[in-house]
Amino acid sequence: MGLKKMDLILWFIGFLFLNGLVELSTAANIHHYSFILKETSFTRLCTTKNMLTVNGMFPGPTITVRKGDTAFINVHNDGKYGVTIHWHGVKQPRNPWSDGPENITQCPIQPGKNFTYEVNFSSEEGTLWWHAHSDWSRATAHGPIVILPPVGNSYPFQTPYQEKTVLLASWFNEDLKQIYDNSTATGAEPDLADAYTINGWQGVSYSCSNETTAYHLQVDNGNTYLLRVINAAMNIEMFFGIAQHNFTVVAQDAAYIKPITTNYIMISPGQTMDILFTANQKPSYYFMAARPFADTTAPSNNNATTAIVQYSGSYTPPLTPPFPDLPGITDKQAADNFTNQTRSLANSEYPVNVPTKIDKSIFMAIAVNQIVCPGQSCGGPDGNRLAASLNNITFSTPTLDILTAYYWNISNGTYTPDFPSRPPHIYNFTGDVGNSTIYNPVVGTNVTKVKYGDAVEIVFQGTNVGSAENHPMHLHGFSFYLVGTGSGNFNATNSSQSYNLVDPPLVNTIGVPKDGWATIRFFANNPGEVYMSY
Numbered sequence: 001m002g003l004k005k006m007d008l009i010l011w012f013i014g015f016l017f018l019n020g021l022v023e024l025s026t027a028a029n030i031h032h033y034s035f036i037l038k039e040t041s042f043t044r045l046c047t048t049k050n051m052l053t054v055n056g057m058f059p060g061p062t063i064t065v066r067k068g069d070t071a072f073i074n075v076h077n078d079g080k081y082g083v084t085i086h087w088h089g090v091k092q093p094r095n096p097w098s099d100g101p102e103n104i105t106q107c108p109i110q111p112g113k114n115f116t117y118e119v120n121f122s123s124e125e126g127t128l129w130w131h132a133h134s135d136w137s138r139a140t141a142h143g144p145i146v147i148l149p150p151v152g153n154s155y156p157f158q159t160p161y162q163e164k165t166v167l168l169a170s171w172f173n174e175d176l177k178q179i180y181d182n183s184t185a186t187g188a189e190p191d192l193a194d195a196y197t198i199n200g201w202q203g204v205s206y207s208c209s210n211e212t213t214a215y216h217l218q219v220d221n222g223n224t225y226l227l228r229v230i231n232a233a234m235n236i237e238m239f240f241g242i243a244q245h246n247f248t249v250v251a252q253d254a255a256y257i258k259p260i261t262t263n264y265i266m267i268s269p270g271q272t273m274d275i276l277f278t279a280n281q282k283p284s285y286y287f288m289a290a291r292p293f294a295d296t297t298a299p300s301n302n303n304a305t306t307a308i309v310q311y312s313g314s315y316t317p318p319l320t321p322p323f324p325d326l327p328g329i330t331d332k333q334a335a336d337n338f339t340n341q342t343r344s345l346a347n348s349e350y351p352v353n354v355p356t357k358i359d360k361s362i363f364m365a366i367a368v369n370q371i372v373c374p375g376q377s378c379g380g381p382d383g384n385r386l387a388a389s390l391n392n393i394t395f396s397t398p399t400l401d402i403l404t405a406y407y408w409n410i411s412n413g414t415y416t417p418d419f420p421s422r423p424p425h426i427y428n429f430t431g432d433v434g435n436s437t438i439y440n441p442v443v444g445t446n447v448t449k450v451k452y453g454d455a456v457e458i459v460f461q462g463t464n465v466g467s468a469e470n471h472p473m474h475l476h477g478f479s480f481y482l483v484g485t486g487s488g489n490f491n492a493t494n495s496s497q498s499y500n501l502v503d504p505p506l507v508n509t510i511g512v513p514k515d516g517w518a519t520i521r522f523f524a525n526n527p528g529e530v531y532m533s534y
């Protein structure tokens with residue numbers, strides 16, 4: 001599913017015209033970090049390989065700031081090819097030059113060169129993450145961002161005894177650049193991950209695996225821990241749980257939510273969730289585990305990754321610790337049930353500001369199309385090339401970054417400001433789509449312009465073109481309100497009646513339900529460029 005979703009990353013750029021500047025006044029602290037990108041040798045599943053890391057670590061270093069701070073991150077590229085870094089979920093008001101996506105806001109940092117990002121934190125509080133943003137480099141070059149409350153403020157929940165990050169990722173035995181290059185050359189699905197990892201370790205159940213290849217979370221009986229869970233896996237939704245323990249989800253995408261007590265979460269790629277977990281069971285070993293939610297015919301590796309929650313004290317650990325009661329791989333209802341419970345805090349301290357009157361409305365059909373390869377055989381279905389599209393346009397990455405082209409007014413040949421607000425052809429999106437909808441989407445670099453301050457609504461419509469599946473969508477430069485989701489085709493009169501305009505979650509990444517729709521709303525208050533999705 002990588003290639004199909006990959007292409008979805010690359011689509012919609014909104015230029016927000018600046019009508020007035022808003023001054024922010026914050027008693028912000030300045031932080032400095034040094035990131036060295038380099039090839040580093042790692043061994044997992046009895047396979048040793050070199051892979052791109054930051055500072056030789058997998059996952060990479062954690063950036064820790066307080067709300068409103070600024071971090072300067074000097075990135076020095078000692079690797080073999082050009083790379084950029086993106087600060088996923090950091091809105092960076094009026095600072096698009098440091099957002100990171102390759103050839104969208106900057107050219108890649110070439111080997112031997114460096115670039116200093118100025119990362120401006122504003123309203124975010126909780127957990128986010130950073131990752132490389134060139135081809136598939138994000139699979140190994142990524143790490144957590146922890147945003148603490150400002151000095152003198154506390155969490156809107158009990159102060160945890162300790163805080164830990166729990167970063168889910170994919171492990172590939174093969175070289176990622178080769179996997180990516182081969183897939184783009186042939187138009188085929190990229191190879192599947194060989195394992196998933198928790199904090200860099202695959203756990204006990206893959207080949208060449210045992211207790212020493214699992215992350216151990218040490219806990220003291222009776223204490224409460226804040227786990228900052230990040231899904232950095234390559235394009236795969238995950239169920240996550242801890243055996244025989246319930247926990248409480250208190251934040252998502254660096255915004256607090258009304259507490260949800262549960263024994264599992266469903267986390268889409270790119271999302272972050274903060275959970276409170278109390279070590280209140282018999283001292284022992286318990287598995288913490290993650291495995292895919294994959295309700296689709298597209299292939300995936302569905303094996304679970306495990307970590308060990310290890311109570312302190314003296315006891316004989318079980319030979320096989322208990323495994324969490326996770327929903328089945330295809331349990332769409334369990335996934336929807338969890339996602340559907342998420343609500344903003346929406347109180348006086350953490351108010352919501354949901355647009356109710358919409359200035360700009362966009363309807364976007366998500367399809368996984370095929371481009372036929374005349375006179376040659378490509379690697380996708382029927383010898384065609386897979387190409388995801390939005391409103392029948394497959395994004396083509398330019399060779400001059402779009403932000404520079406816009407800034408210097410040299411858009412000619414780089415992009416066209418004509419991304420359609422509606423699909424060119426209305427069909428039964430989630431019904432029997434027939435094959436007239438499948439072939440040869442238009443390939444282009446199309447951009448949508450949005451006026452500064454406008455209230456924007458986007459309806460994402462999943463389709464049955466290709467294999468229907470959950471599609472993660474992510475917006476750069478903004479958090480947005482997820483005001484509604486539903487199954488089947490969006491219906492302008494009926495569907496909007498179910499919108500939650502009171503306390504919808506404020507997020508930066510959503511999963512558009514398989515064969516369903518999702519609506520988001522936000523105010524276009526961050527001039528610069530906006531770049532969408534995964």
Ligand SMILES: *[C@@H]1O[C@H](CO)[C@@H](O)[C@H](O)[C@H]1NC(C)=O
Nearest residue numbers: 074075076112113114115116
């Ligand atoms: C970063 O690059 C600049 C020029 O592009 C150079 O002057 C500087 O020494 C470099 N800094 C580091 C730490 O490599």
Ligand SMILES: *[C@@H]1O[C@H](CO)[C@@H](O)[C@H](O)[C@H]1NC(C)=O
Nearest residue numbers: 174175178179180181182191
């Ligand atoms: C990529 O393709 C080349 C040439 O066909 C092949 O030698 C190599 O093994 C492939 N690598 C991967 C990771 O698929």
Ligand SMILES: *[C@@H]1O[C@H](CO)[C@@H](O)[C@H](O)[C@H]1NC(C)=O
Nearest residue numbers: 045046208209210211212213
């Ligand atoms: C556990 O796995 C590691 C990595 O494969 C291996 O080096 C080690 O020998 C194994 N330990 C045991 C006790 O099997």
Ligand SMILES: *[C@@H]1O[C@H](CO)[C@@H](O)[C@H](O)[C@H]1NC(C)=O
Nearest residue numbers: 244245246247261262263281
């Ligand atoms: C978890 O929550 C469920 C439902 O509220 C409850 O039945 C169960 O006893 C709880 N389990 C633990 C270990 O607290």
Ligand SMILES: *[C@@H]1O[C@H](CO)[C@@H](O)[C@H](O)[C@H]1NC(C)=O
Nearest residue numbers: 192194195205300301302303
């Ligand atoms: C999942 O694990 C089983 C063994 O437990 C193995 O046979 C299978 O190949 C693995 N599947 C993938 C896709 O890695």
Ligand SMILES: *[C@@H]1O[C@H](CO)[C@@H](O)[C@H](O)[C@H]1NC(C)=O
Nearest residue numbers: 327331332333334335336337
């Ligand atoms: C989903 O929620 C409904 C209503 O709360 C419940 O009846 C159903 O059992 C849940 N399904 C799953 C799979 O959790």
Ligand SMILES: *[C@@H]1O[C@H](CO)[C@@H](O)[C@H](O)[C@H]1NC(C)=O
Nearest residue numbers: 102103107135397398399400
């Ligand atoms: C970005 O542009 C450079 C040329 O400036 C090009 O070599 C590179 O392939 C482009 N990257 C992508 C992802 O298209």
Ligand SMILES: *[C@@H]1O[C@H](CO)[C@@H](O)[C@H](O)[C@H]1NC(C)=O
Nearest residue numbers: 409410411412413414415416
């Ligand atoms: C845009 O580019 C095309 C082809 O490169 C050229 O013919 C045309 O004159 C350019 N238009 C402008 C306004 O620069």
Ligand SMILES: *[C@@H]1O[C@H](CO)[C@@H](O)[C@H](O)[C@H]1NC(C)=O
Nearest residue numbers: 427428429430431432433489
């Ligand atoms: C669309 O397809 C679905 C599923 O096949 C079907 O139930 C529905 O009636 C169709 N809608 C229209 C308007 O044809």
Ligand SMILES: *[C@@H]1O[C@H](CO)[C@@H](O)[C@H](O)[C@H]1NC(C)=O
Nearest residue numbers: 370372382434435436438439
């Ligand atoms: C449409 O589908 C039919 C039957 O599945 C197939 O024979 C035909 O080749 C398809 N059309 C195109 C343009 O590929």
Ligand SMILES: *[C@@H]1O[C@H](CO)[C@@H](O)[C@H](O)[C@H]1NC(C)=O
Nearest residue numbers: 392424425436437440441442
């Ligand atoms: C997509 O665009 C192509 C080329 O213009 C056209 O042939 C096809 O019918 C369009 N498909 C849809 C679903 O709009």
Ligand SMILES: *[C@@H]1O[C@H](CO)[C@@H](O)[C@H](O)[C@H]1NC(C)=O
Nearest residue numbers: 336340485486487498513516
């Ligand atoms: C979420 O819940 C709402 C209202 O309870 C319902 O209308 C909607 O269909 C649910 N969404 C999904 C994807 O199940």
Ligand SMILES: [Cu+2]
Nearest residue numbers: 087088089476
């Ligand atoms: Cu992002």
